[in-house]
Amino acid sequence: MRSMTVEMSPEVDDALNMIACARGISKGEAMLRAFALLKVAYDEKQKGDGSSLGLVRRLPDNTLQAVGIVTGI
Structure with missing residues (x-):
């Protein structure tokens, strides 16, 4: 596996x-998950x-509410 600073x-x-x-993971794992999200957006x-x-939030009636949009990736 490659590494970087x-x-x-x-x-x-x-x-x-x-x-x-909060997620019970390492900082490295948190960064890998962030990069995975960035790759999805980029692709x-x-x-x-x-x-x-x-980003969406599930409401009590099981509908979804948009709470954030990332553009310009």
Whole structure:
């Protein structure tokens, strides 16, 4: 497996620590999951069909509510 060194701001490092701790995973695993999401967004963007990466919340009535859209990947 390849490795890399990443420099990040204290704020990003704090957020990464918080996410990893909350999920019970390592910082490395949290970064791998973040890159996996970035790749999904990038691959969809390359299709050129107007796709965007979105976050949804399931409501009590089982409908979905959009809570965030990532564009420009």
